[in-house]
Amino acid sequence: MAKRSGTDKSACTREKAAEAATKLVARHGFAETTFKMLADGLGVSEAEVLRHFPNKNALMHEMVQTMIRHNHAVVDGLLRADDDAGYRLLRHCVGNVVWALRNRGAGAQILILLYSLAGRRKEFADTFDRMTAGGRQRILKHLMAGKREGMFHFTSDPATIAELLHHSLFGAMLYAAAAPEGSVKEAGLEAAWMKVIIALTNYDGQPTRP
Amino acid sequence: MAKRSGTDKSACTREKAAEAATKLVARHGFAETTFKMLADGLGVSEAEVLRHFPNKNALMHEMVQTMIRHNHAVVDGLLRADDDAGYRLLRHCVGNVVWALRNRGAGAQILILLYSLAGRRKEFADTFDRMTAGGRQRILKHLMAGKREGMFHFTSDPATIAELLHHSLFGAMLYAAAAPEGSVKEAGLEAAWMKVIIALTNYDGQPTRP
Numbered sequence: 001m002a003k004r005s006g007t008d009k010s011a012c013t014r015e016k017a018a019e020a021a022t023k024l025v026a027r028h029g030f031a032e033t034t035f036k037m038l039a040d041g042l043g044v045s046e047a048e049v050l051r052h053f054p055n056k057n058a059l060m061h062e063m064v065q066t067m068i069r070h071n072h073a074v075v076d077g078l079l080r081a082d083d084d085a086g087y088r089l090l091r092h093c094v095g096n097v098v099w100a101l102r103n104r105g106a107g108a109q110i111l112i113l114l115y116s117l118a119g120r121r122k123e124f125a126d127t128f129d130r131m132t133a134g135g136r137q138r139i140l141k142h143l144m145a146g147k148r149e150g151m152f153h154f155t156s157d158p159a160t161i162a163e164l165l166h167h168s169l170f171g172a173m174l175y176a177a178a179a180p181e182g183s184v185k186e187a188g189l190e191a192a193w194m195k196v197i198i199a200l201t202n203y204d205g206q207p208t209r210p
Numbered sequence: 211m212a213k214r215s216g217t218d219k220s221a222c223t224r225e226k227a228a229e230a231a232t233k234l235v236a237r238h239g240f241a242e243t244t245f246k247m248l249a250d251g252l253g254v255s256e257a258e259v260l261r262h263f264p265n266k267n268a269l270m271h272e273m274v275q276t277m278i279r280h281n282h283a284v285v286d287g288l289l290r291a292d293d294d295a296g297y298r299l300l301r302h303c304v305g306n307v308v309w310a311l312r313n314r315g316a317g318a319q320i321l322i323l324l325y326s327l328a329g330r331r332k333e334f335a336d337t338f339d340r341m342t343a344g345g346r347q348r349i350l351k352h353l354m355a356g357k358r359e360g361m362f363h364f365t366s367d368p369a370t371i372a373e374l375l376h377h378s379l380f381g382a383m384l385y386a387a388a389a390p391e392g393s394v395k396e397a398g399l400e401a402a403w404m405k406v407i408i409a410l411t412n413y414d415g416q417p418t419r420p
Binding site: 026027028029030031032104108109112113114115116118119120122125126128129132155156157160161163164166167168169170171172174175177178179180183192195196198199200 | 236237238239240241242314318319322323324325326328329330332335336338339342365366367370371373374376377378379380381382384385387388389390393402405406408409410
């Protein structure tokens with residue numbers, strides 16, 4: 001019992017540390033964030049933080065995992081069981097851009113940072129590759145569902161459309177996280193992405209509900 | 211005469227400094243790159259470098275301008291006067307991704323860095339905004355030319371298509387700069403982007419030459 005509670009406390013501290021680190025990194029930058037700043041913010045000793053993360057690379061990997069978990073929880077929470085594939089894809093795209101917009105001061109900066117680190121340091125190549133491959137796979141899943149449901153009619157092969165949508169979505173997310181405040185308005189996103197989906201899939205945009 | 215030669219030398223050193231700084235930043239990161247490293251690399255005194263760039267923000271702005279000039283020179287150099295609008299747009303997209311791929315260790319890292327800095331620090335908002343607005347404008351110009359030439363038939367308004375293509379192109383460039391070596395192959399780019407352009411513009415993909 002005591003052990004279990006100890007494990008829970010440890011897991012919580014690890015995740016809490018990653019969340020606190022995310023905010024520090026989003027404000028100050030990765031190189032500028034120190035274990036001392038993180039320990040001070042958490043009200044624990046530096047040794048306690050170092051027990052969870054022996055170095056900043058380990059901390060970065062945990063921040064990426066936390067960011068992905070948070071993003072998936074938010075975006076998947078928007079999907080509704082009675083939406084057709086067109087609307088599920090729409091909610092996926094809009095949800096991701098809104099997530100980036102609302103997490104400009106947190107996880108979305110970790111997304112940009114991962115691009116930066118992966119481009120310069122081989123030890124982040126796998127993490128970057130897994131994240132982007134996962135993102136592309138999620139889009140392809142929506143596209144194939146739409147094809148099965150007879151909603152989408154592709155003029156190019158679905159893998160090419162998925163790659164385009166993936167680049168477009170990540171481009172839009174990175175833009176939402178970096179562009180001056182007010183450049184991206186949540187209100188216009190659904191209409192814009194609906195046009196995009198129609199252009200790429202010939203979806204008729206009329207949701208069918210069972 | 212002496213003054214003119216002095217000015218030329220100064221301009222050259224400023225651009226050379228920005229180029230050298232770009233390589234250092236692409237390798238070590240922005241925070242990790244010091245004026246001392248830059249001066250050592252150039253074989254000049256730190257005071258000489260500081261005469262051009264009073265601080266790292268000024269250096270970053272020059273790196274961005276150098277990166278944009280280089281990108282435009284490379285991409286515009288690919289356009290051929292006898293290409294129709296569809297092929298000009300194709301060369302624009304492929305050229306930008308190839309530029310990012312070939313400049314993974316230089317300018318393309320400055321592109322990622324600008325996203326990172328703009329998201330965290332207001333003093334880079336204008337620079338980021340000008341760069342992305344310029345990129346979107348260049349795409350819109352190609353789209354409108356294709357419409358005038360009777361090559362493109364849009365199912366959505368051109369501004370929406372331009373925004374999608376812009377996000378997709380920047381997304382693809384950032385991916386090319388960050389993804390593990392070999393993830394993006396130059397050989398496949400032209401066919402993939404031709405499919406993208408056809409999907410978005412209903413371009414028939416048959417170049418017309420006068």
